[in-house]
Amino acid sequence: MPLGARKYIPYLEDNKDLLETTMAKTVDYLADVQRYDAGATQANVQKIVDHLGIALKSKDSSLVACTDQKEKDLIKKNWVEGKLGLSGDTQMLVDDVCQEMQGDTHKQRVTFYYLLTMHTGKLADL
Numbered sequence: 698m699p700l701g702a703r704k705y706i707p708y709l710e711d712n713k714d715l716l717e718t719t720m721a722k723t724v725d726y727l728a729d730v731q732r733y734d735a736g737a738t739q740a741n742v743q744k745i746v747d748h749l750g751i752a753l754k755s756k757d758s759s760l761v762a763c764t765d766q767k768e769k770d771l772i773k774k775n776w777v778e779g780k781l782g783l784s785g786d787t788q789m790l791v792d793d794v795c796q797e798m799q800g801d802t803h804k805q806r807v808t809f810y811y812l813l814t815m816h817t818g819k820l821a822d823l
Contacts, residue, residue, distance in 0.1 A: 726807040733797070733808065734815055744823040745810050748780065752806065761804040763795035776810055781819050790816065 726746060730737040746753065753759045762768050769791050777787040794812045798804045814820050 726805065729805050729808045730811045733812055737811065737815075741814075741820050741823055742807060742811060745807050745814070748823075749806060749810070759806050761795075761798075761806050761809045763798070763804065769795070772809070772813075777813055777817075781814060781817055781822070783817060 727737060727739050727742045730742055761772070769788070773787050773791050777783050777790060783790075790813060794809055794816070795804075797812060798809065801808075814823065
């Protein structure tokens with residue numbers, strides 16, 4: 698074994714577990730998204746998961762609170778206008794997705810962002 702190789706083996710093993718955990722969560726996100734869009738692909742969901750990154754680490758930040766206007770404003774600014782590049786009455790789009798997901802007491806952020814993207818025809822741009 699080359700000198701110094703031992704210190705990288707635990708790192709690779711840790712990353713393997715992290716990769717498996719991330720993939721398992723992606724599958725969970727995919728199942729949630731597919732409740733709204735049966736044709737959703739793992740690739741598109743994974744792109745949203747990758748973009749959200751650390752925001753998905755905590756339960757609180759992985760959910761969207763449609764009753765919190767500050768949060769809806771941030772989604773509008775950072776995702777709808779920033780990532781998707783839309784302008785105009787983008788608040789209405791966020792409100793429409795809140796309405797669409799009103800039956801979910803825990804609105805998954807990945808699903809919420811997917812629906813915003815799908816309704817604007819921007820899935821191919823992810």
